[in-house]
Amino acid sequence: MTTEFKNQIKEKLSVYIAQKGSQNKAANSLNGISATLLSQIINGNHKTISAVMWRNIATQIKCFSKKWLCVETTDFKIISKVLADAQQHAHVFALTGDAGSGKSMSFEIYTKNNKNSYLLSCAEYWNRKEFLTQLLSTMGVDYSGFSVVEMMNEIVKKLKSQETPLIILDEADKLPDTVLYFFITLYNRLEDHCGIALCATDHLSKRINKGIKLNRKGYKEINSRIGRHFIELKGVSFIDITQICIANGIDDVKSIKSIFADSEGDLRRVKRKIQAVQNKI
Known part of the structure; x- marks a missing residue:
């Protein structure tokens, strides 16, 4: 309040x-x-x-x-704990969760509250230079006139000068292979100094596993660096939605049950339903 x-x-x-x-x-x-x-x-x-x-x-x-008032959902708590571990101990993790489960909002809140943590929301159209440009921009580094090699060297230099830095790659499944390989380069050059979190829907885990079976370049290396394990988020529960409803002024059981039943586990849909109920009250 x-x-x-x-x-x-x-x-x-x-x-x-x-x-x-x-x-x-x-x-x-x-x-x-x-x-x-x-x-x-x-x-x-x-x-x-x-x-x-x-x-x-x-x-x-x-x-x-x-x-709009946010609450600490089950997945928010899991994400916060994983990111804190990655940042403090320079660990590398991969998290997967359904679209609309609140991953991106959780990452935004974490980076706002934790120094030297950098969030990239990845896109399909990024090539290697655009990826590095976005990362340097997020880090507040002037990259004008830099080549790709110079950009990568500047990123490594900057991160190695910081205490417990963290890179979060949201929607990492959207990155083409040529850009996803940069994850390996970043890991190799920043191992034991910078934490990295790959985050996406389960399409990422399926893609990595398929790439391993087909013996595609780089996929075994990526899988090894994330510990051969994907952390699966729990999704949106009835308790989560109840807390969100109450925080935003909806506290009658009938409305909460209706919002949950119609949510399909998507917090974006929950927000729209709560606002619709508010407008009717």
Whole structure:
């Protein structure tokens, strides 16, 4: 419950009280809310008011946060732990999870909160130079006029000068083979100094396994460097969706069950459904 949202509730509550005619009349129209409590909120004496009570009032007066509120889902906790391990100990991991499971948001939150961690959202059209350009740009390094070799040397130099750096390659399955091989080069030149995380849907694990069976160049090396193991995320659970709903002002069981049933395990769909319910309230 942020200060910004509390102020938003307070403003909406003032309008609500004015519409009802008085704090007593407003309190009588709200379940489990006293006039004293409303007075405390309006007068700014609300340090002892719980987040649950704030959400209760917000729901009843139809006040929803203008900012989407995230929660720590099961996969968020797994991802955070894996990335912290990779960064602290210069380990290399590969994570796979369904689209819409919150991977990208988890990576963004991690990099915002952890120094020397760099997130790349990969794309199919990247060639080797574009990959290095994107990485240097994310690291804040001026790469103008550099050749591919000079770019790679600059990346290695920069990362080796930092304490516990981490590279996160999101949607790594989109990278063509010629670019994916750079993972091997980065690993070889930064081994025991820089953590690396490859992240994608299960298409990445299937691609690597198929490449190994077909004896394609580089695939056995990639598999070896990730420890011959893919960390599979759990996906979105009912508990996760319940917490997201409550954080964003939806706390009745019927609506939560409906959102879960219609979510198909996709948090993007969950967000749209919650916003649709908010608009109907």
